[in-house]
Amino acid sequence: MKRKASVLILSCIFASPVFAAWYPIATTDVSKVTVDTNSLRREGDLVKVWAMSDLFTSINGEKGKIRSFKTQYLINCKEEKNATLYTAFFSGPQGGGVGAGSVDRTSDEPKFIPNVPESVVEKISEFVCKVTEE
Numbered sequence: 737m738k739r740k741a742s743v744l745i746l747s748c749i750f751a752s753p754v755f756a757a758w759y760p761i762a763t764t765d766v767s768k769v770t771v772d773t774n775s776l777r778r779e780g781d782l783v784k785v786w787a788m789s790d791l792f793t794s795i796n797g798e799k800g801k802i803r804s805f806k807t808q809y810l811i812n813c814k815e816e817k818n819a820t821l822y823t824a825f826f827s828g829p830q831g832g833g834v835g836a837g838s839v840d841r842t843s844d845e846p847k848f849i850p851n852v853p854e855s856v857v858e859k860i861s862e863f864v865c866k867v868t869e870e
Contacts, residue, residue: 758788758830761863762856767791769856771863778868781814784821785864790829799837803829809857810846813865818857819846 758770767789775786787807794801808822821842827833841847851858 759863761787762859764856766793769860771860773867775808776864776868778870781812783811783813783864783868785809785811785860787860788831794827797825797836799825800834801827802836803827803833804831806831808842809860810848811861811864812848813861813868815848816851816858816861817848818851818861819848821846 757773759773760768760770762769769787769789772786772788775784777784785808787809788804789807790804791802794803796802802825805823805825807820807824810819810821812818819841820839822838822840824831824838825836827836851861
């Protein structure tokens with residue numbers, strides 16, 4: 737009986753589709769910020785991660801209202817710096833609704849800037865560096 741239960745549980749786990757695991761990082765006056773833990777990729781001191789900002793109130797963008805956006809960061813854990821690689825804007829919460837534009841910097845050499853103390857990006861950096869430590 738235990739074996740059947742184990743097989744059933746494992747088959748449910750492995751048969752399930754993979755979904756992003758959005759982990760809460762910070763809540764500010766204007767948004768709630770989460771990171772996709774399934775997107776973490778570490779090579780040496782560098783970590784790539786997707787973060788999502790859900791705005792409490794829509795803002796006007798070039799292509800319409802923006803309610804959320806997803807940003808791919810490249811974090812340098814050793815030097816405590818970050819670079820923005822890509823940002824996609826959405827009309828709905830949690831990356832939903834209609835796409836409202838994007839900024840693609842993936843073809844450029846990453847432009848690292850220092851993590852601003854007590855900023856959301858510093859909190860993202862601290863989290864991703866800690867959970868991907870080798």
